[in-house]
Amino acid sequence: MKSNLKFDFIVNKENNTVNVNREFAANLELVWEAWTNPEIxxxxxxxxxxxxxxxxxxxxxxxxxxxxxxxxQNEMHWCKNEYHKIVYQLMFSGLDAFCDENGVVSKEMPRTHWTNTFLEQGKNTLVQITAKYDSLADLEKIIQMGFKEGFTMAMENLDQYIEARFKLRQQNKTSNKARVSSYLNFDGKTEEAFLFYKQVFGTAFLGKGIERFGDIPAEAGNPPVAEEIKKMVLHVELPILGGHILMGTDAPKEMGFTLAKGNNMHLCLEPETREEADRLFNELSAGGNVTMPMADMFFGAYFGEFSDKYEINWMINYQNQV
Structure with a gap:
């Protein structure tokens, strides 16, 4: 977590609640999507x-x-969240409980009554979270189980994922000239693949070359990158034929990625105008599955992601700032 972002964690034993105020360096639409889209x-x-x-x-x-x-060790601990009230991009509440794989609730474990409120504050979004428990004993048990530490790490995972996935795109594109690229994900073999492509096409990497997860700035409060993934590729760009760009990244399981055939490649369109970005998004996504609506991102881009009605994956990325 960046040190200038708000983070309060308050335990109130008088009313059996945990109150969290957590700020994210992204707009409301992106943060809401991150909390409500199962793929994210x-x-x-x-x-x-x-x-x-x-x-x-x-x-x-x-x-x-x-x-x-x-x-x-692949041990599975099942949970379910039953949604009680939802107000789009404003709040949602529900009941979270430990359960089995069929959703049968465990009577031995505490249940959490959640209320999450989302407030846009300029370029940032504040999420106000209230977790209420049926008894003081339940509250104390969940705290003893490491709720604060685990929840803090989850919030930092979201910070790190957003930064790792999007921030470096802006560094490698220095103008608003339209271009098309293919975004490739690999299970630890990005460097091997891109060195092979580089040899075949006789071209050079753009920007800073091969950037690695270990290059992520060690900002105050930011979760450390696991040693086993520090040498993996965070981002690389290689021109091939006709101005076409291959982009790539590793998708390590330690960062929460689940790589499978079908989600390992996207066509990335970078139009010259915001209006063209909207047109491409709206027309290509018609009848498909939108995984991230077009929205202004904190890293300076207007970005969206979807699969079309033929199950082809697309990204639309318009750079607001160059």
Whole structure:
């Protein structure tokens, strides 16, 4: 977490609550999406070294999110969140409980009554979280289980994921000239693949060349990058033919990524205007599946992501600042 972002964690034993105020360096639309889209939640919700895997999610009043926290030894700890009230991009509340893989609630474990409120504050978004428990004993048990430490790490995972995935794109594009690129994800073989492509096409890497997870700035409060992924590739760009750009990154499981055939490649369009970005997004995504609506990102881009009706993955990325 960046040191200038608000983070309060207050335990109130008089009313059996934990109150958290957590600020993120992104706009409201992006933060709301990160908290309500299961594909994005799976990337950051679990504290390291655990990871999250969603079994099902129905984000509506009366709906439920059923998911597992998976340990490095592949032990699965199941939870479910039943949604009670949802006000789009303003708040949602619900009941979170430990359960089995079918959603049958454990009676031995505390249940958490959540209320999450989202407030846009300039370029940042403040999430106000109230976690209420049925008894003081439940509150004390959840604190003893490491709730503060785990929740803090999850919030930092979201910071780190946003920064790692998007920040470096702006560094490598120095004008608003339109271009098309292909964004490739690898399971630890990005460097090997891109050195092969570099040899085949006889071109040179753009920007700073191969950037690695170990290059992420060690800002105050930022979670450390695991040693086993420091040498993995965070971002690389290589021109091939006709001005086309290959971009690539490793997708380590330690960062919460779940790489599979079908989600390992996107076509990335970078139009010259914001209006063209909207047109491309709206027309290409019609009948498809929007995973991230077009929105202004804190890193200076207007960005969206989706798969079209033919299940082809696309990114639309317009740089507001150059």
């Amino acid at each position: 939640l799976d990337l950051w919700w679990a504290p390291k070294p655990y990871r999250t895997k969603t079994k099902s999610m129905d984000f509506r009043e009366g709906g439920m999110w059923l998911y597992a926290m998976i340990s490095p």
